Amino acid sequence: MGHTSLDKIKALQKNPANVRNLCILAHVDHGKTTLADSLVASNGIISSRLTGKLRYLDSREDEQIRGITMKSSAISLHYAAGEKDYLINLIDSPGHVDFSSEVSTAVRLCDGAIVIVDAVEGVCPQTQAVLRQAWLENIRPVLVINKIDRLIMELKLTSQEAYTHLQKILEQVNAVTGSLFTSKVLEDRAVKEERAEEDKEEGDIEPAECPGSEQVYDWSAGLEDSDDSQLYFSPDQGNVVFASAIDGWGFSIQQFAQIHSQRMGIRAEVLLKTLWGDFYLNAKAKKIMKGAHAKGKKPLFVQLVLDNIWSLYDAVVTRRDKEKIEKMMMSLGVKVMTRDLRHSDPKVLLSAICSQWLPVSQAVLFMVCDKLPSPLDMTSERIERLMSVGARRFHSLPLQTQELKSAFMQCSSDDTAPVIVFVSKMFMVDAKALPQNKQRPLTQEEMAQRRELARQRHTEKLAAIQQTESGEGNAQSGSTTLATTPGGDNTIGSEGVSGQMQALSLKAKPEEGKETFVAFARVYSGVVRRGQKVFVMGPKYDPAQGLRILPEGSTSVSACLPPVPHLACCTMDSLYLLMGRELEELEEVPSGNVLGIGGLEECVLKSATLSTSPALPPFIPLNFEATPIVRVAIEPKHPSEMPKLVRGMRLLNQADPCAEVLIQETGEHVLVTAGEVHLQRCLDDLRERFAKIEISASKPIIPFRETVIRPPKVDMVNEDLGKQQKVAVLHQVKESDTLHLDPSGLVTLTTPNRQATVGVRAIPLPEEVTLLLEGSADLIRTLEQACQAQREGRTLDMSTWTLDALMGLKSRLEVLLQGRKWRNAVDRIWAFGPRRYGPNILLNSVEGYQKPSVWHCLERKKGEKEGGEKADASAIRDFDNSIVSGFQLATLSGPMCEEPLMGVCFSMERWDMNFPTQRTHLDSVTEEDSNSRDASVSSGKAGGVGETPSQAEGAVAGESQGRRRAEVGAGLVDCYGPFSGQLIAAVKEACRHAFQAKPQRLMAAMYTCEIMATAEVLGRVYGVLGKREGRVLQEEMKEGTEMFIIKAVLPVAESFGFADEIRKRTSGLASPQLVFSHWEVISSDPSWVPTTEEEYLHFGEKADSANQALKYMNAVRRRKGLYVEEKIVEHGEKQRTLSKNK
Helix, strand or coil, rough: CCCCCHHHHHHHHCCHEEEEEEEEEEEECCCHHHHHHHHHHHCCCCCCHHHHCCCCCCHHHHEEEEECCCCEEEEEEEEEEEEEEEEEEECEEEEEEEHHHHHHHHEEEEEEEEEEECCECCHHHHHHHHHHHHHHCCEEEEEEEEECCCHHHHHHHHCHHHHHHHHHHHHHHHHHHHHHHHHHHHHHHHHHHHHHHHHHHHCCCCCCCCCCCCCCCCCCCCCCCCCCCCCCCCCCHEEEEEEEEECCCEEEEHHHHHHHHHHHHCCHHHHHHCCCCEEEEEECCEEEEECCCHHHHHHHHHHHHHHHHHHHHHHHHHHHCCHHHHHHHHHCCCCCCCHHHHHHCCCHHHHHHHHHHHHHHHHHHHHHHCCCCCHHCHHHHHHHHHCCCCCCCHCCHHHHHHHHHHHHHCCCCCCCCCCEEEEEEEEEHHHHHHHHCCCCCHHHHHHHHHHHHHHHHHHHHHHHHHHHCHHHHHHHHHHHHHCCHHHHHHHHHHHHHHHHHHHHHHHHHCCCCCCCEEEEEEEECCCCCCCCCCEECCCCCCCHHHHCCCCCCCCCCCCCCCCCCCCCCCCCCCCEEEEECEEECEECCCCCEEEEEECCCCCCCCCCCEEEECCCCCCCCCCCCCCEEEEEEEEEECCCHHHHHHHHHHHHHHHHHCEEEEECCCCCCCEECCHHHHHHHHHHHHHHCCCCCCCCEECCCCEEEEEECCCCCCCCCCCCCCHHHHHHHCCCCCCCCCCCEEECCCEEEEEECCEEEEEEEEEECCCCHHCCCCCCCHHHHHHHHHHHHHHHCCCCCCCCCHHHHHHHHHHHHHEEEEECCCCHHHHHEEEEEEECCCCEEEEEEECCCCCCCCCHHHHHHHCCCHHHHHHCCCCCCCCHHHHHHHHHHHHHHHHHCCCCCCCCCEEEEEEEEECCCCCCCCCCCHHHHHHHHHHCCCCCCCCCCCCHHHHHHHHHCHHHHHHHHHHHHHHHHEEEEEEHHHHHHHHHHHHHHHHHHHEEEEEEEEEEEEEEEEHHHHHHHHHHHCCCEEEEEEECCCCCCCEEEEEEEEEHHHHHHHHHHHHHCCCCCEHHHHHHHEEEEECCCCCCCCCCCCHHHCCCCCCCCCCCCHHHHHHHHCCCCCCCCCCCCCCCEEECCCCCCC
16 A cells, blocks of 8 residues: 555544554563554555554653653554445554553553564563553454564474464463453442442332342342453454564464355354364365364364464575475466575565465454444543543533433544543654654755845856956956946845755754754544644642533633633644654544644643533543652753753653653752653753753662551561560650650650640551551542641532442441451541641540530531531631641651651640640630640640630630630740740651651552563562572462563562562563562661670671661661761771781
8 A cells, every 4th residue: 555645634533433543552572563564564654664663652862762752752644444434543552561651651642552462472461461551451462473483483382282382372361352352241239239239228229129138138240241252352253353564464364264265165154263273174164164173183273374474484584495486476466576486585585475365464453444433432431530530420410411411422524513522641742853843855946946046146146256356346347337237236136045045945944953842632522623722621620610610601712711720721832743754734623533732831831621511520640550769860060050950851751651750848949750761761861852951860769658556566577575674665765854755655745835835645656557558548648638638628529439439438437447456546547648638647545525526517417416526616616727737747758767657646635735834915705615625635634724715616606716725825835935836846756756656667669570581581570589688488380481480579679670670580580570569568677786695696796787768778878968877997096917017
């Protein structure tokens, strides 16, 4: 097929039924970009000889050097199947785990996916990840089993063994898909049961309608009734292609069914059903029969398909039998150029034959057009999921929003249809590469004009030469005559000519080094036109609020509209057709197509939803598999270039979907990336594209967490602990006149002005509770926002689903926090921390202080009486917020190395305030009321004093109460500073000392490491893992191969250079995949010293063996500029050798 013109592609865009938006997904090095090259070559964009060598869609220099794809890039291809013309919008995506965010951006814009699996390696970790991403986005996958040539050339398998191996690979892929399907069915069933219970509570279902429903329970999981017929990959369904992209061949069962039906006289439909499976050909009866395996016969697939391919490889590559090759070419009807026949590399001849006999592009594109859905076939389930952002369900959205579902389904390109566009990422393009700045080919008229201008310039030069050759007198007279002759006009005109030429040369020259952002987007409804204005929906935009504020029927964007929270307006300055490394300018793009949009860099950060209708909610956020965990601090080599670095980091943050840029409290500019390769790419981009300055990056900043554990029962040599060890742990806290440590671990601390005393105890949280709090951070943040709104007298609208989720979180906490010490703990939660939503808890255990818990706003939402609420709200003591602030500061930076705490509960068991009775600057009545109320709720006071606050509460309203608290705070300023500040500092120090009174441990971030290696290098892999504190969890052999899959956990702190070291030690035969998994407690105590006799015997008096936790802790303290306790020189005197003492 020849090169397709731009006009043809524009025409194809207008028919969404024949448009296919698809992406290529696979594990790293499974052949995505090589297959994409084959598809691109089918359109004549590149030569078929360069397939697999050029890697056309890898346009970055570092992609070509490393040989891996690092960013998703799109190209539009034309495919003609019979009388139908199809437009294929193809997106090539990375396979490396560090760039899985690019896969998420690609998957969101597509309706289908080509999943590629290596025929030797089979299903790898990233294959499972991309299948899961495709499943979560509700897009339909098709399968390409690639690199089948490796089964012949590397593994030396027979065609029969290869068939068995391919069957196993299909089973592995289908097992992953089946597990995803099962989890979805079970989830749907759980949702249905919840809804049924809600309906029953509301009284929608009467008991008469479901007789005996209480006695009979349906134990079926719903899997039997679910339709999974179209779910799995099977060659006879036409959704599997077997290929070798590097050799240029690929086929589906349909192709061979049609070839052999003509030769054998068997109907193609019969062959299609029997070519894959346990069928064989009975030569005598000329029938296809079942039971090939039981009877020891060759399966039909081996006999009719694989044997032909194996014999071709044997003749061309292995034996190089010219006579046999010629016979094969004659029977296949293939003509090959003479230079290919004489080429020294047999692979050149092989690809020349295969690309004509079984072209891979034809097989893949036919499968894509036949099996993958068009934009018109988008499922309602996917649409509802895209629009149900956060905790909102589709049915709870406004009616106008729900009506937009039909616009998605129709995918209409009418002028009346609302424009709906989703931007999945922003990518930077050099200004020179933009179509409007490119030098276009000259037309015939422009070429004639330039020829004329060149002639005029030539005559001008000749005239100047003649003028210089003549004498001075002649020159003067000649100049006077020139002024009057028509030649004089030429002289004046020549200035114009040079000016015109200069204008022509500078006309299309863009600003040097300037780069611009282009949005990678898809149109879901309507027609996008150049210069069109649209709304930009922020991630927190609420369509119900927008519809209330905006005037009714305002679908067009205009400047006179009232401001709406999280809703902005922008203009789409230019539209582009994405053609790999090239961009083509468009005037309009109809619905169902992928495009690039220019001019959105001021409105869109990374991704956004655009529409002309304010009723559209923002789409759900992209689902990223990799979590950014690797941090480095960046600074310019020359301090004067700091503004350039700040601008460059802002551009990098916008251009990379996964990278995060932040400024720490210390003032450091920190870059957070997903892994080592991702970090290297970001640093290169900063140096060469965004900041364009010399930068220096620190060593990776490793995140840690600090926690406490229960007192261990055995020492470091697994002996039972005596009292000596417990005393050593408890007396780490030094007592003073303001600080007292109870033997039970209760720390009591008094403020410097001796007017308040707080008592805090640190308790380790159960591991399940820590994991629950960490996973529910968004819910806890919503809860805190509701409580904050309630304190400020505002109302925060929360959906029923959010309320149910919060109540579910509370009930799960109640189940997990069982036992005597956790009695009523959930109702006594004062705050979460750090940042008010972290995995640490502050408990209210102060006697007599009945403060409303954090769940109070939920009870109010459920419909408590107003009077009760006011009474509860007024029960909050003065300076309550100072206690919470002190707790937040303590949990944000722990005492070990100023890292955040995790899994710690601080129980506030004492809070006494003792103010002086005489005041000079405050109203006496107000002061007495506040003092009596403060005294009444402090622990250790008599119960009779508590009568005064109730009288004061009845008399004083909320406003006067707030004013009174401000007055009290203003009056409590002394030489130690404001009292609230003293209380914050006291609580923070008390929490830190209570933390140190318990056995403290560091928590390290852990990677899950999956390594594929052969048996020969297994020992070396284990050696590298052991050296880097890794722990092997599982080792299993892949069936039918010599490959082992090792699953291990590895600390993030030890992961830098890990991949390179493994590759060096194993000569490239093993490659790891690292994905952030969890936080894990390091078992060794950083402050451990030998205390028992057994420990002295085992570790020696110095105990100078490596303490991993101490090494990590000192490294963090050294980086932060904190004091590190270490001996620089142990023995100062010189070493005296025997020779000197003679």
